[in-house]
Amino acid sequence: NAGVTQTPKFQVLKTGQSMTLQCAQDMNHNSMYWYRQDPGMGLRLIYYSASEGTTDKGEVPNGYNVSRLNKREFSLRLESAAPSQTSVYFCASRGSGRKNTEAFFGQGTRLTVV
Amino acid sequence: QKEVEQNSGPLSVPEGAIASLNCTYSDRGSQSFFWYRQYSGKSPELIMSIYSNGDKEDGRFTAQLNKASQYVSLLIRESQPSDSATYLCAAAGGTSYGKLTFGQGTILTVHP
Numbered sequence: 211n212a213g214v215t216q217t218p219k220f221q222v223l224k225t226g227q228s229m230t231l232q233c234a235q236d237m238n239h240n241s242m243y244w245y246r247q248d249p250g251m252g253l254r255l256i257y258y259s260a261s262e263g264t265t266d267k268g269e270v271p272n273g274y275n276v277s278r279l280n281k282r283e284f285s286l287r288l289e290s291a292a293p294s295q296t297s298v299y300f301c302a303s304r305g306s307g308r309k310n311t312e313a314f315f316g317q318g319t320r321l322t323v324v
Numbered sequence: 325q326k327e328v329e330q331n332s333g334p335l336s337v338p339e340g341a342i343a344s345l346n347c348t349y350s351d352r353g354s355q356s357f358f359w360y361r362q363y364s365g366k367s368p369e370l371i372m373s374i375y376s377n378g379d380k381e382d383g384r385f386t387a388q389l390n391k392a393s394q395y396v397s398l399l400i401r402e403s404q405p406s407d408s409a410t411y412l413c414a415a416a417g418g419t420s421y422g423k424l425t426f427g428q429g430t431i432l433t434v435h436p
Contacts, residue, residue, distance in 0.1 A: 241422045252330075252412055252428035253368070260422025268423070300367060304416075304424060311356055311416065313424055315367040 212236055216301045216316035223291040223323045231286040231319050233301030241304040242284035243313065244268075244276060246297040253300065259284055261306075291323045325350055328415050330427035339436050343400040345411050347427055350394070351418030357389055359398045360412040362429070368412055372398065403434040 214235045223229055235242065240261045245253040245268075255268025259278040273295060275287045284303075288295060298320050302313040331346040345359070356375055360368035372387040374380045374396065380387045386399040396415075400407055413427040 241424070243424060245426070250428065253414075253426040255423070255425060258423060266420065266423070269425075302424070304422075306422075312358055312370045312373050313414070315369075317367055 214301055214303050214314050214316040216299075216319055218319060219317060221319060221321050223288075223321065225292060225323060227291050228287065228289050229291065230288075231299055231301070231321075232283070233285065233316060234283045235303035235314070236282065237303060237305070237314065238281070239303035239314075240281070240306045242278065243302040243304070244274075244284070244286045245300045245302065246270065246295075247300060247318075248297050256286065256299075291321075293323045295321065296323045297321060326427070327351055327418075327425045328413055328427040330411075330413050330430050332430075334431035334433060336433045336435060337403050339403060339405060339434055341403050341434075343403045343407065343432055343434070345398040345400075345413070345430050345432070347396040347398075347413030348394055349396070349415040349425075351415065351420075351425075352391075352394060353418040354394075354415040355417030356415070357387070357396045358414040358416070359385075359387060359396075360414065360426075361407075362410045362412060364409075371411075400432075405434050405436055408433050 243258045244256040257276040301316040304313040362368040374387040388397045410429045416424045
């Protein structure tokens with residue numbers, strides 16, 4: 211059981227380049243999330259998808275786009291990377307229901323924009 | 325105002341002491357609350373979840389929830405050096421369906 215799988219684990223981009231971070235989960239979860247983590251800032255929500263076919267902005271959506279391709283996959287795209295987007299990115303998924311709805315995280319993607 | 329705020333750190337406690345971590349949230353409709361632990365360079369992992377007012381205990385960990393005060397806490401008893409990590413508080417189930425929001429984290433150091 212793989213859980214949440216993110217690719218790639220590391221990436222270096224030049225300013226202005228584009229890339230897509232991939233995320234897939236095999237837990238049949240309805241909700242999926244993209245966070246970024248910077249020193250001292252905790253996890254800041256970029257976008258989330260409460261269910262297949264829906265996406266919503268989080269705290270820091272500027273410069274990013276997302277696609278909920280199907281129930282399993284949720285991708286994050288940087289159209290024109292900027293040094294301010296240097297960060298560690300985490301994908302997470304979560305089930306629905308009243309209880310037992312904790313989020314499970316991927317291993318993270320360390321992105322550097324030069 | 326951040327939706328989830330944690331007490332400022334870092335927090336340093338001696339081995340064997342009680343570590344107290346606090347968190348407040350702004351969305352009164354939030355229903356589910358979580359504490360995650362994150363070691364340096366690793367992904368967050370769940371320690372406790374709590375949904376009802378009161379205390380919930382699991383081994384050395386106790387989570388407390390007070391919805392009237394919009395306050396969540398985590399107590400770690402008999403702290404060990406291996407408890408040294410960043411602790412993240414999260415809230416879900418508020419006015420935005422499916423949204424899961426984290427606080428900024430508190431760095432805990434347990435010194436021998």
